[in-house]
Each structure stands twice: as C-alpha cells, then as structure tokens.
Amino acid sequence: NIEMGCWYLDNLRTEFNDIDLVLAAYNAGRGNVNKWLDNSEVSKDGVNLHNITFGETDKYIKKVKVNYNIYKFLYGGIGKKNEG
Secondary structure: HHHHHHHHHHHHHHHOOOHHHHHHHHHHOHHHHHHHOOOOOOOOOOOOOOOOOHHHHHHHOOOOOHHHHHHHHHHHHOOOOOOO
C-alpha cells in the first residue's frame, strides 16, 4: 500500500532525520538502527552509521541512493520553471 509506505517513511524521517538512517530503518527496522547507533563498532559518533553489520541493509541503502541519483539526473528538471 503506497499510502501506508509513505506514512511509514515519513514517520522514520521524523525520528531519524537522515536519509541513510531512514533507509536502514525501513529495511532492517528502527530497533536495529537504534542498537547500531549505540554500538561504537557500527557508529563512531552515535549519529551516523559507519559499518552496517547487515549486508542486505548496506546494499539496500546504496541501491536506493544510486537509483535516486539516476532518477534526479533523468527527471530532476521536470516541473521546474525554465529560466532564460
């Protein structure tokens, strides 16, 4: 359900306010992300993830970000007013 997925992503964004953390929580669960932030082997500063222990989640974050950048490149200008 798209509406529920959007609500959940917004809820995670409100809690974590960082795209990498939001994506990690969406894939691995917010409980795991909170544990990782408290673990100095995964998060050096308690704010960012530096060494995600779930290979699937690490790949998921990278894949989503690559696809997001491709989408922005291909469609980023749509809907913007042309200047000049």
